[in-house]
Amino acid sequence: MVSTAERSRAAPGGAAPAPILNVSGLGRRFGAFVAVKGVDIRVEEGSIHALIGPNGAGKTTVFSMLSGFLKPTEGRIEYRGTDITGAGPTQVARRGMIRSFQISATFAHLSVHENVRVALQRKAGLAYQFWSPESRLDRLDARVAELLAEVGLAAERDTLAVNLSYGRKRMLEIATTLAVDPDLLLLDEPMAGMAHEDVERVVELIRRISDGRTILMVEHNLSVVRNLCDRITVLQRGEVIAEGSYAQVSANPQVREAYIGTEA
Numbered sequence: 259m260v261s262t263a264e265r266s267r268a269a270p271g272g273a274a275p276a277p278i279l280n281v282s283g284l285g286r287r288f289g290a291f292v293a294v295k296g297v298d299i300r301v302e303e304g305s306i307h308a309l310i311g312p313n314g315a316g317k318t319t320v321f322s323m324l325s326g327f328l329k330p331t332e333g334r335i336e337y338r339g340t341d342i343t344g345a346g347p348t349q350v351a352r353r354g355m356i357r358s359f360q361i362s363a364t365f366a367h368l369s370v371h372e373n374v375r376v377a378l379q380r381k382a383g384l385a386y387q388f389w390s391p392e393s394r395l396d397r398l399d400a401r402v403a404e405l406l407a408e409v410g411l412a413a414e415r416d417t418l419a420v421n422l423s424y425g426r427k428r429m430l431e432i433a434t435t436l437a438v439d440p441d442l443l444l445l446d447e448p449m450a451g452m453a454h455e456d457v458e459r460v461v462e463l464i465r466r467i468s469d470g471r472t473i474l475m476v477e478h479n480l481s482v483v484r485n486l487c488d489r490i491t492v493l494q495r496g497e498v499i500a501e502g503s504y505a506q507v508s509a510n511p512q513v514r515e516a517y518i519g520t521e522a
């Protein structure tokens with residue numbers, strides 16, 4: 259597999275690299291109701307990109323279309339230059355674009371270690387190979403240990419998922435998502451419902467796991483977006499009203515009025 263760094267190096271001398279995800283004119287109607295209209299999003303490889311907007315703006319609908327759970331009624335989704343519009347969730351995931359909840363449903367009565375192991379087995383297609391040679395299972399265990407260390411859950415390896423704090427459960431979800439080795443990770447409100455100290459821990463975690471990966475996240479917490487994200491697309495009533503850095507979008511009067519208000 260070609261690494262992110264190699265791909266970036268492959269970009270012709272000085273030219274802007276092609277985006278990993280290029281969404282153009284994306285639209286979705288539910289009967290007569292237009293939930294998403296003419297949405298363009300260009301996600302650069304290696305970036306952390308946020309999709310923000312008030313309740314009902316269409317963020318979840320866009321994520322569902324990107325991850326193949328919902329078919330667009332208009333527009334085009336290109337992943338690494340290939341048209342994937344209308345592809346199903348499994349096809350999209352196989353290409354390397356993974357939505358966190360897609361494989362992050364954790365099993366409450368399995369331990370942290372077992373949950374990550376199941377995710378790895380699923381990826382390796384080992385799930386039904388109970389006769390796997392020990393060496394193969396040892397390799398899996400080594401990778402589980404690496405992933406738990408990466409998300410800071412090594413000390414909780416034997417804790418049942420059900421007994422984890424809310425924040426730590428989200429970290430376990432991220433570990434099971436990373437087990438599938440995504441190139442582009444779609445994170446759906448990763449900080450939702452978290453206590454302040456967990457938010458900081460997950461911000462650090464996302465920053466760490468973004469090394470060599472691209473992240474597109476829906477996030478309501480604007481201080482998280484400001485600290486973490488390279489680019490931001492703002493949706494309102496299904497349409498993009500601004501796109502750029504935090505400084506750029508927060509200076510946009512339409513965004514201030516629609517969303518950021520006095521926090522900008």
Ligand SMILES: Nc1ncnc2c1ncn2[C@@H]1O[C@H](COP(=O)(O)OP(=O)(O)OP(=O)(O)O)[C@@H](O)[C@H]1O
Pocket residue numbers: 288291293311312313314315316317318319320
């Ligand atoms: N299956 C559906 N059928 C009809 N309308 C829908 C459907 N799914 C979403 N909508 C409508 O589309 C609009 C966008 O919804 P969506 O959930 O994408 O917004 P959102 O930005 O994710 O909101 P929130 O921040 O509250 O999660 C809303 O008005 C919603 O009621």
